[in-house]
Amino acid sequence: MIHIDLNDPSLAILKPEGALSEEDFATLTSTIDGSINENDVVPSLVIRLDHLPHWDSIAALGRHVHFVSVHSKIVRKVAVVGDNMLLSMAPAIADAFVASKIRRFPADKFEEAKAWAKAEGDDPGRFEPIDGLPRDVVALRGVGIITAEDYEETLVPLVEEKLKEHDKLKMLLVLDEDYATFSGDAAWSDMKFGLSHVTDFTRVALVTDSTWLTRAAKLFAPMMPYAFKAFPVAELDKAKSWVRA
Numbered sequence: 001m002i003h004i005d006l007n008d009p010s011l012a013i014l015k016p017e018g019a020l021s022e023e024d025f026a027t028l029t030s031t032i033d034g035s036i037n038e039n040d041v042v043p044s045l046v047i048r049l050d051h052l053p054h055w056d057s058i059a060a061l062g063r064h065v066h067f068v069s070v071h072s073k074i075v076r077k078v079a080v081v082g083d084n085m086l087l088s089m090a091p092a093i094a095d096a097f098v099a100s101k102i103r104r105f106p107a108d109k110f111e112e113a114k115a116w117a118k119a120e121g122d123d124p125g126r127f128e129p130i131d132g133l134p135r136d137v138v139a140l141r142g143v144g145i146i147t148a149e150d151y152e153e154t155l156v157p158l159v160e161e162k163l164k165e166h167d168k169l170k171m172l173l174v175l176d177e178d179y180a181t182f183s184g185d186a187a188w189s190d191m192k193f194g195l196s197h198v199t200d201f202t203r204v205a206l207v208t209d210s211t212w213l214t215r216a217a218k219l220f221a222p223m224m225p226y227a228f229k230a231f232p233v234a235e236l237d238k239a240k241s242w243v244r245a
Contacts, residue, residue, distance in 0.1 A: 004031050009039035011118055015048040019056035025063035032071065042074050044117040045100075048110070049082035078102045079113035083212040103145060105181045106210055112180045116145070125180060127154040130172065137243055138162060139172040141179075148185035151193055159197060168202045172243045175208040176233045201226045205239040208232075 002024045005013040012032060016024075036042055055061045078100045101122060105113040116122075125144025133139045138159055142150075162169055182190065204226055206217050214230045221228040231239040 002028050004028060006031060006035050006043065008043075008118075009035055009041045010043050011046065011114060012043040013046045013048065013114070015050075016053045017050075019054055020060055020064065021056050022060045022063050025060065025067050029063075029067055036074075042076070044077040044079070045075055046079045046081060046110075046113050046117050048107075049080060049084065050107075052084055072100045075100045077117045079117045080104045081107060081110050081113045083107045103181060103183055106212060108210070109180055116180070126150055129158075130174065133172065133240060134170075134244060136162065136166040136168070137170045137172060139174075139240075139243075141174040141176070143178045145180050145183055146186045147183045148189040151186060151189035156193065159193075159200070163200060169200055170203040170205075170243050171201055172205045172239060173207065174233070174236065174239075175206070175210060175213060177209075179208070179210075199225055203227045203229075203243050203245070205243040206230045207236050207239045 001017050002020065003015040003017065004027075005015075012035070014028070032043065055064065080102065082104075083106055103113075103116060105116075122145070125142065125146050127140040127146070127150050128143055130139035130141055138155075140155065140158075159169065204224075206214065206228070208214060208230070209232055217228065217230055229239070229242055231242075
């Protein structure tokens, strides 16, 4: 079943549940197309995924693919909301095949996802420097939607500049209530950054209340050559003290 909320003609909120059928996608198509014809407005989509979707038949998968191929040409934005780690790569992969702009948001950023989907622009975010730490510490706060450009224009130049003065660095990354999500291209940039600079850090502190970010970071931490520790936002001062050590 796909729950469809189209109370606002400019925004369709979809929530798939259970095995998806041909009939589910037929209903979705007729509902979306009917709203477009009635209101002369193509809605952006917000898809809430508590679990990864699956289909009850090959025919249902075919109807899903057909819906995406047709509507991705006219739908401007798709916000995918959920905490499954596999979803973090989905926008980057989908961007290669569809015209719609796709962003993934954590489950607790549903309101931010709706606001982004309704906004005219892409509303990119930024990395903000955090002052008051030693010069060998790369300290940044993520705000809004972090994209590949934020890595290329802020993080990478900052790290490379500090490496001119220090053989080894430490990092403090704060993702608090003003952080929304990483874009798909940022996820790839994060991977490339990690591979390029994995041996340049001795300590990395992540400060966030996001459960999925903490779990993902802890999952990969044992494979990293540096010390890693995650802190809740309320313990930012402890994180600063730890990263200084």
